[in-house]
Amino acid sequence: MTKRRVSLKDMAKELGVSISTVSRALKDHYDLSPEIIAKVKALAKEWNYAPNPFAMSLLKQQTKTIGVIVPDIVTHFYSSIISGIENKAGENGYYIIISSSQESHRKEKENLKNLLNLRVDGLIVCLSQDTMDFSHFESVLDSEIPLVFFDRVCRTEEFSSVVIDNVEAAKELTVHLFKNGSKKVAHIAGPPNLNITKERVEGYRKGLEECGLTFDPNLLIHCNLSIEEAAVATNKLLSLKNPPDAIFGVNDMVIFSAMKEIKKKKLKVPEDIALVGFTDEFHATVVEPNLTAVAHPTFEIGKEAARLLLNEINSPVKKTVQQVTMKAKLIERESSAKRGKQIS
Amino acid sequence: MTKRRVSLKDMAKELGVSISTVSRALKDHYDLSPEIIAKVKALAKEWNYAPNPFAMSLLKQQTKTIGVIVPDIVTHFYSSIISGIENKAGENGYYIIISSSQESHRKEKENLKNLLNLRVDGLIVCLSQDTMDFSHFESVLDSEIPLVFFDRVCRTEEFSSVVIDNVEAAKELTVHLFKNGSKKVAHIAGPPNLNITKERVEGYRKGLEECGLTFDPNLLIHCNLSIEEAAVATNKLLSLKNPPDAIFGVNDMVIFSAMKEIKKKKLKVPEDIALVGFTDEFHATVVEPNLTAVAHPTFEIGKEAARLLLNEINSPVKKTVQQVTMKAKLIERESSAKRGKQIS
DNA sequence: AAGGTTTGTGCAAAGCTTTGCGGAAATAAA
DNA sequence: TTTATTTCCGCAAAGCTTTGCACAAACCTT
Numbered sequence: 001m002t003k004r005r006v007s008l009k010d011m012a013k014e015l016g017v018s019i020s021t022v023s024r025a026l027k028d029h030y031d032l033s034p035e036i037i038a039k040v041k042a043l044a045k046e047w048n049y050a051p052n053p054f055a056m057s058l059l060k061q062q063t064k065t066i067g068v069i070v071p072d073i074v075t076h077f078y079s080s081i082i083s084g085i086e087n088k089a090g091e092n093g094y095y096i097i098i099s100s101s102q103e104s105h106r107k108e109k110e111n112l113k114n115l116l117n118l119r120v121d122g123l124i125v126c127l128s129q130d131t132m133d134f135s136h137f138e139s140v141l142d143s144e145i146p147l148v149f150f151d152r153v154c155r156t157e158e159f160s161s162v163v164i165d166n167v168e169a170a171k172e173l174t175v176h177l178f179k180n181g182s183k184k185v186a187h188i189a190g191p192p193n194l195n196i197t198k199e200r201v202e203g204y205r206k207g208l209e210e211c212g213l214t215f216d217p218n219l220l221i222h223c224n225l226s227i228e229e230a231a232v233a234t235n236k237l238l239s240l241k242n243p244p245d246a247i248f249g250v251n252d253m254v255i256f257s258a259m260k261e262i263k264k265k266k267l268k269v270p271e272d273i274a275l276v277g278f279t280d281e282f283h284a285t286v287v288e289p290n291l292t293a294v295a296h297p298t299f300e301i302g303k304e305a306a307r308l309l310l311n312e313i314n315s316p317v318k319k320t321v322q323q324v325t326m327k328a329k330l331i332e333r334e335s336s337a338k339r340g341k342q343i344s
Numbered sequence: 345m346t347k348r349r350v351s352l353k354d355m356a357k358e359l360g361v362s363i364s365t366v367s368r369a370l371k372d373h374y375d376l377s378p379e380i381i382a383k384v385k386a387l388a389k390e391w392n393y394a395p396n397p398f399a400m401s402l403l404k405q406q407t408k409t410i411g412v413i414v415p416d417i418v419t420h421f422y423s424s425i426i427s428g429i430e431n432k433a434g435e436n437g438y439y440i441i442i443s444s445s446q447e448s449h450r451k452e453k454e455n456l457k458n459l460l461n462l463r464v465d466g467l468i469v470c471l472s473q474d475t476m477d478f479s480h481f482e483s484v485l486d487s488e489i490p491l492v493f494f495d496r497v498c499r500t501e502e503f504s505s506v507v508i509d510n511v512e513a514a515k516e517l518t519v520h521l522f523k524n525g526s527k528k529v530a531h532i533a534g535p536p537n538l539n540i541t542k543e544r545v546e547g548y549r550k551g552l553e554e555c556g557l558t559f560d561p562n563l564l565i566h567c568n569l570s571i572e573e574a575a576v577a578t579n580k581l582l583s584l585k586n587p588p589d590a591i592f593g594v595n596d597m598v599i600f601s602a603m604k605e606i607k608k609k610k611l612k613v614p615e616d617i618a619l620v621g622f623t624d625e626f627h628a629t630v631v632e633p634n635l636t637a638v639a640h641p642t643f644e645i646g647k648e649a650a651r652l653l654l655n656e657i658n659s660p661v662k663k664t665v666q667q668v669t670m671k672a673k674l675i676e677r678e679s680s681a682k683r684g685k686q687i688s
Numbered sequence: 689a690a691g692g693t694t695t696g697t698g699c700a701a702a703g704c705t706t707t708g709c710g711g712a713a714a715t716a717a718a
Numbered sequence: 719t720t721t722a723t724t725t726c727c728g729c730a731a732a733g734c735t736t737t738g739c740a741c742a743a744a745c746c747t748t
Contacts (some may be wrong), residue, residue: 003488004405005463018698018724023736031695048483050461054398054407055734058703061348063398073430079423079558079628086417086444086593095441095462100430119349139392144347256630286600351704362728375726399704404734437708 006047015039057119061230064242066309067115068098069125071152077280078126078227078250081150082304085124092310098207103129103225109136116143122309127152132193140192145310150305152194160312160321162305164328166199167206169294172330173248173276174207176292179341182274186219188233188258190250197222198291200250200278219244223254230257238273246336251276264301269317274336278328289334301326350391357384366662383439388600401463411459412442413452413469415496419625421642422470425494428646431662436654438465447569453480460487466653471496473568476537490656494649496538504656504665506649508672510540513638514547515554516674517592517620520636524554525683526590526618530563532577532602535596541566544594544622563588567598574601582609582617590614590680594622603631618680622672633678645670 012019018038025032025040026049043049057063066089070078082098089096097120101108108128113136115123122145135153140147143297149161179183190197201220208215218240223229228254237244238261249255255277262273269275269289276292284291289331304324312320356363359378369376369384370393387393401407410433414422426442433440441464445452452472457480459467466489484491485502488495493505500551521529531548535543545564552559562584574597581588582605593599599621606617613619613633620636628635648668656664 004488004733008736009734019735020699020737021697024697027736031697033696036696052402052734054401055703056736057398058396058402059735061703072427073417074420074423074427076418076420076423077421079418083416083418083444086442091441095443095458096440098430098442099434099439100427114439118397143349257483283630286627286630348703352706353704363705364707364729365727368727371706375724380726396704399733400706403705405733553721 016284023146067120080298086297088306101128101258105131115283123147124199148309156243167203170200170203178211183247184244186244227257230254234258234261246274252279410465424642427644428643430483431648433651447473449475467491473576474558510543511547514544515551518551521590528588530588578602590618596623636680
């Protein structure tokens with residue numbers, strides 16, 4: 001138990017005036033005598049007064065708090081987005097409360113319930129990997145608390161969301177591989193229920209089509225987004241009788257893992273097999289060879305999600321569902337350099 | 345403005361009983377009739393009642409909230425520690441509010457003030473890079489709110505802290521380099537004001553001493569923890585007339601940057617120059633060659649800090665300052681392999 | 689001097705919960 | 719029938735802030 005902070009009451013007692021007078025003095029109410037105002041302010045400063053946020057929340061029925069649910073906070077992709085959210089929220093006097101679903105549907109539901117009970121003013125959510133049933137968001141609709149999804153989304157007619165154009169980006173990536181000499185492009189995809197998986201697979205197939213390559217079901221493997229499963233998938237691909245000459249991975253983890261497995265087999269990237277993926281700016285340049293990748297503007301995604309949410313929170317009208325698509329850019333680096341070209 | 349949630353009052357009205365009865369029924373008060381209890385509970389469930397946390401905070405004078413201040417949330421080291429904190433806090437029904445100082449003393453002060461005004465029950469802090477003046481923690485002492493530092497600490501007689509044995513680890517790292525053939529070990533250190541810097545420099549010098557190497561001031565460079573400054577430092581070392589054959593970097597950023605610069609110069613790690621540092625498990629294995637490093641048990645550090653804090657929060661006695669030193673282990677990988685030995 | 693206006697301040701309610709205490713009704717005992 | 723005992727439930731205060739309304743005092747006008 002910690003010490004009680006000073007309240008208006010304490011100051012009123014000290015100065016021999018009423019609580020209301022103190023309250024008003026602090027906000028320069030027009031018809032208080034200047035002396036009183038000065039006295040009150042001086043004492044407030046000396047005693048280091050700050051309004052009790054709980055009393056305020058109770059009164060105002062708003063908490064200046066945003067709840068965030070992400071699959072995990074350790075992955076750079078998410079922490080960077082969180083950073084963007086924090087940035088925007090902070091600018092507007094909002095605090096964020098972060099909770100991670102650890103890619104579990106159960107935990108996601110639990111976190112959602114907790115944040116709702118905490119009376120957050122709004123929510124920003126990225127779905128967990130194994131969320132296939134979206135009924136828990138019904139309660140959000142009921143409560144009329146604004147919610148914005150990002151990256152992994154659902155119920156887009158009911159909730160705003162921030163995404164990148166996955167179809168287009170995946171297509172671009174596939175075409176890029178073809179142009180740089182790959183003829184057998186494999187794709188290690190994510191869990192089939194996620195929108196990002198579906199969209200990227202769609203883009204992959206469109207890309208193949210555009211290049212006149214036929215889709216080979218053996219070259220498309222779904223896995224969850226762990227290092228382990230990605231390693232298994234990679235090895236499966238590499239041991240095909242007709243192995244791929246390029247792999248397009250659905251995200252960071254998958255790419256890292258694939259790269260490790262490829263190196264273990266003494267194969268060279270990109271000479272033997274090119275490698276591309278979706279990732280964030282940071283990691284693409286840490287690994288070697290540097291990764292050709294669709295880089296998410298993570299910080300911006302976070303900021304945008306927060307901006308949308310703040311808009312909805314402060315909007316007088318009922319609902320303003322919006323889908324924002326951010327620009328993701330393909331950055332060509334070493335891992336998919338043209339065959340035969342010397343890598344420096 | 346969102347919909348009001350149901351309150352005890354609403355339910356009391358609906359059932360035609362008093363608020364107190366509803367409140368007591370929900371906690372199975374002994375002298376209420378079983379029928380009333382059943383009715384209340386049924387309605388509470390149907391209406392999805394949850395106590396208003398602000399009313400509770402007001403009443404109980406505690407918020408079940410922990411404030412966390414870190415230099416940034418994007419770096420894996422910190423996000424992983426945060427993850428540990430969240431884990432432990434969650435288990436005990438506490439929420440965490442995270443704010444980042446962005447390595448700025450000013451922001452750190454501001455965050456501290458905000459969290460104090462928010463009435464958090466406790467604080468977990470890692471100092472910013474340019475915090476040299478620690479007077480802002482006076483207010484924490486005054487408020488009697490428990491605080492635990494980790495990694496970058498100060499005022500250790502007044503606040504508990506969780507650290508690793510930097511001196512010992514740095515010494516070990518230096519000796520390891522010597523044993524594997526390095527004779528001129530350089531150290532890129534952090535800002536001189538940080539305890540981690542001082543301790544690692546001390547360990548470095550002890551290590552040199554133990555190996556019978558004399559300390560060369562040219563081989564010790566201080567820099568802030570950015571990619572850019574680390575690159576400058578690395579180049580300065582490499583262009584000495586008598587350049588080092590090993591670099592010991594104070595943290596991740598420094599190491600990544602140094603590695604890039606070394607590769608740019610077409611030098612080989614570890615053949616031309618060995619590289620070791622302090623980092624987390626994850627990144628050490630992502631870069632190539634894999635990094636020999638003192639790996640922080642980041643998740644555990646977070647859990648331990650939270651554990652200490654929770655102890656203090658729930659302790660009836662006044663103060664129980666504790667210094668916990670976590671085990672950091674040196675993991676030998678490729679970047680410092682014995683000279684001449686083949687790297688697989 | 690009496691009524692009207694201005695100026696400065698306090699009361700009280702609302703927002704929500706918990707809990708000590710007191711009170712009413714019902715039952716048991718005398 | 720009256721008193722004592724249970725059994726069940728409500729009042730009210732505390733925790734803190736804001737704000738509409740009311741009240742009092744001082745001033746001004748006629």
